[in-house]
Amino acid sequence: MTSPRVRFAPSPTGSLHVGGARTALYNWLFARRHSGIFVLRIEDTDVERSRRELTDQILDAMTWLGLTWDEGPYFQSERSAIYAAAAGRLLAEGRAYRAFETADELEAARKAAEAAGKVYRYGGSGRSLPREESDRRAAAGEKFVIRLRMPDEPIVVQDAVQGRAEFLPDALDDFILVRSDGNPVYHFTVCVDDVEMGITHVIRGVDHLPNTPKHVALFRALGAEPPVFAHLGMILGPDGKKLSKRHGAAGAEEFRAAGYLPEALVNFLALLGWSPGEDRERMSLQEMISLFSLERIGPSPSRFDHEKLTWLNGQFLQAVAPGRLLTLLEPFGLPARDRETLERAVALHLSRCRTLRELAQALRIYGDDPTEFEAAGMKKFGKPELMTSLRALASRLAAVEPFAHAKMEDVARALAAETGVSLGSLAQPARLALTGSLASPPLFEMIEVLGKETTLRRILAFADRIEGRAGAS
Numbered sequence: 001m002t003s004p005r006v007r008f009a010p011s012p013t014g015s016l017h018v019g020g021a022r023t024a025l026y027n028w029l030f031a032r033r034h035s036g037i038f039v040l041r042i043e044d045t046d047v048e049r050s051r052r053e054l055t056d057q058i059l060d061a062m063t064w065l066g067l068t069w070d071e072g073p074y075f076q077s078e079r080s081a082i083y084a085a086a087a088g089r090l091l092a093e094g095r096a097y098r099a100f101e102t103a104d105e106l107e108a109a110r111k112a113a114e115a116a117g118k119v120y121r122y123g124g125s126g127r128s129l130p131r132e133e134s135d136r137r138a139a140a141g142e143k144f145v146i147r148l149r150m151p152d153e154p155i156v157v158q159d160a161v162q163g164r165a166e167f168l169p170d171a172l173d174d175f176i177l178v179r180s181d182g183n184p185v186y187h188f189t190v191c192v193d194d195v196e197m198g199i200t201h202v203i204r205g206v207d208h209l210p211n212t213p214k215h216v217a218l219f220r221a222l223g224a225e226p227p228v229f230a231h232l233g234m235i236l237g238p239d240g241k242k243l244s245k246r247h248g249a250a251g252a253e254e255f256r257a258a259g260y261l262p263e264a265l266v267n268f269l270a271l272l273g274w275s276p277g278e279d280r281e282r283m284s285l286q287e288m289i290s291l292f293s294l295e296r297i298g299p300s301p302s303r304f305d306h307e308k309l310t311w312l313n314g315q316f317l318q319a320v321a322p323g324r325l326l327t328l329l330e331p332f333g334l335p336a337r338d339r340e341t342l343e344r345a346v347a348l349h350l351s352r353c354r355t356l357r358e359l360a361q362a363l364r365i366y367g368d369d370p371t372e373f374e375a376a377g378m379k380k381f382g383k384p385e386l387m388t389s390l391r392a393l394a395s396r397l398a399a400v401e402p403f404a405h406a407k408m409e410d411v412a413r414a415l416a417a418e419t420g421v422s423l424g425s426l427a428q429p430a431r432l433a434l435t436g437s438l439a440s441p442p443l444f445e446m447i448e449v450l451g452k453e454t455t456l457r458r459i460l461a462f463a464d465r466i467e468g469r470a471g472a473s
Contacts, residue, residue, distance in 0.1 A: 004036035004200045008062075008069075009190070011043045012055040015251040018304065019205060019235045019243065021065060022269040026232065027203045028067045029270070029292040039197055040072035045189055050077070061252040065262045066285060074197070076189050083184040086192045086222065087146055087177060095221040096177055098134045098144040099126030121173040122147070146178040148218060155213040160230035160294045162206060167213035175214055187211060191218040199227050203294075206231040230294050233273050234301040243304050255309075259332060259357030261320070264313040272302040282315055314354035322346050325359070332360035335367025342366070344449045348441045366450065369458050370436030377438045381429040387463040389421055390429045394459040403452045405444035412444070433462030 008024040010016065016024075031038040040062075044050035059073065090096035099122075101109075106122075113120040126134075126147060138144060155167045177188040184192075194202065202215075209231045219226040237243045243250055255265050267283055270276075275298065276283065276291040283291075317325075322343040326334065334342060345366050346359065353359040373382065396411045416423045427443050434455065440446055447455050 002200075004031060004034050005039060005198050006031050006036060006201050006203060007039040007041050007194070007197065007199050008067075009041040009043050009193075010058050011046065011049075012051055012058060013046060013049040014054060015253050016058045016061040017243075017251055018255075018265075018269060021061070021067075021252045021265075022235065022272055023204055023232065024062060024067050025065070025266060025269055026230075026274070026292075026297070027201075029288055030201065030203060030294065031070070032289045033292045036200075037070045038067075039074070039199070040069035041074045041193060041197070042072075042076065043186070043189070044075055044077045045183065045186070057253060061256070064256055065252060065266055067266075071197075074193070076193065079189075079193070080184075082196060083178075083189055083192055087184065087188070090148070090177070090221055091146065094131075094149070096146050096148050097126050097129065097174075098138055099147050099174075099176075100129075100137055100142055100144045101125065102143075119171075121170075122175075124174055127174070143180045145176045145180050147174040148177055148214075148221060150174050150214075150217055151220075155216050157209075157212050157216060157229060159209070159212075160201075160228055161233075161297050162209060162231050162299045165209065165212075172213055172217070177218075187214050187218065191215050191222065194227060195219065195222050195224040201228045201230065201294075203230045204232065206233055206299075230297065232297065233299055235272055236301050236303050238303060238305065240303070259355035259360070260309070260313045261316050261328075261356070264316040265309070267316070268309045268312050272304065273297050273300075282312065310354050317354065317356070317359070318350060325350075325356075328356055329360050329363070332357055333364075334360065335363055337366050341449060341451075348445055348449055352441060365435045365440070365446075369454075369461065370434075373432055373436045373462075374438065377428070377432045381432050381438075382466050384467055386425065386429050387466050389415075389419060389426055390433065390459060390463050392419070393426050393430060394456050394463075397447070397459075398452070398456055400452075403448060405442070405448040408444040408447055429462075430459060433459045 006027040008020075008027050010020055010024075028038050030036065040059075042055055042058075044055065055073075062069070087096065091098070109123060110120045127149060134144075150169070150172050152169050154169060155172065157165045157167070159165060175187065176185055178184050193199075212229055212231075216226045235243045252265065256262070263285070266285065267281075267288075270283070270288050270292075271281070274292070275296050276288070277296070280287075280291075320328070325346050326339065326342055329346075337345075342363065345363055349359060349362040353362055392415060393412060396415055397408060400407050400411055412426055413423060416426055428438060430447075431438055431440050431443050434440070434443075434447070434450065450458075
């Protein structure tokens with residue numbers, strides 16, 4: 001294969017949806033696999049809906065995902081002269097023509113077709129208009145659109161993913177290239193840009209497959225060989241419907257804000273339609289590059305499983321160095337503790353968390369003392385009669401040197417044996433006092449990280465709270 005040129009061409013009318021992110025990823029992997037060029041093009045000709053801040057969001061999300069581009073970003077809004085020149089060439093060569101029907105005339109023809117039970121197709125009256133008359137009417141200021149003269153023969157698309165598709169001529173009418181206001185339509189700008197940029201492979205969603213015969217005809221009219229098309233199956237929600245916000249997060253930025261790692265999201269997206277073989281689930285970018293091929297992309301829709309993504313993110317989270325984890329956690333808020341303490345805390349909680357947000361939440365116990373305590377824990381362990389044992393535990397812990405979890409556990413077991421209570425009767429009230437919850441990592445390992453001063457302060461404050469409440473009643 002000669003060095004391919006592929007492109008990702010998002011429209012800045014919204015953030016980077018996971019479907020778009022997967023399309024960008026597959027193009028990027030294909031380019032990297034074959035030492036090709038990955039072009040980024042921003043399709044911002046929709047003046048009313050395109051916004052620069054959304055372009056910035058898309059570029060930021062792609063950078064976060066590691067999908068760096070080799071050329072661009074090119075902005076279609078800055079390429080109007082190129083489209084005008086291409087339209088002029090097509091008119092001059094007779095491959096396109098001006099059509100002067102008014103909107104009312106076209107609507108009347110549409111209604112007549114519907115009344116006859118037929119599918120509306122443009123009648124093509126502009127096809128037979130002599131060039132001299134067309135030029136004269138245009139020069140006189142009469143409104144017109146420019147339409148492509150479609151071929152009167154079937155158009156066959158041999159898609160690299162979806163297989164062979166044939167489109168009959170009676171289903172393909174002469175579509176508009178340039179509107180009456182002079183603005184080029186999407187189909188025209190896309191094909192002109194692909195020709196100008198030398199795109200060899202178009203990898204995009206299957207929702208674009210019905211547009212492909214138009215594009216094939218337009219490529220040929222522009223004097224270019226159509227690229228290889230590869231249309232990716234849809235991404236569906238768990239209910240089998242098109243993925244949307246009703247299924248939860250659907251944009252790359254949303255997953256970033258929720259605490260997912262870019263490498264986990266990229267890995268997960270890669271497997272939505274592509275099979276690397278050998279039941280691989282967790283891969284690095286380099287592994288994906290070495291294995292990627294269009295032949296191993298399936299044509300069927302894929303279901304977006306949030307739970308599987310979260311599981312995979314947890315697997316990647318385990319492999320991140322503690323130092324890098326702290327940096328990644330900073331946007332989610334870290335307690336004001338020294339770096340060594342935080343690294344020890346991260347190591348203690350990491351196996352229990354699956355996202356950066358969960359991990360940051362877990363680390364909050366190393367910051368401010370708890371002021372709220374879970375109701376179920378208070379009902380079971382917030383009892384005045386347990387506070388004597390809890391104070392005794394605090395006294396024993398105060399004497400432990402060095403303040404190491406193994407020695408603390410021995411002391412607690414000895415106290416439980418002396419007083420004839422279970423270790424849980426000591427540990428659970430202590431856990432509640434220290435964290436506000438009955439869920440935590442191993443108690444004495446957590447106490448070691450919290451430190452002696454914090455541990456004793458929280459236990460005694462909790463005991464005072466329970467006994468004070470009992471005395472007030």
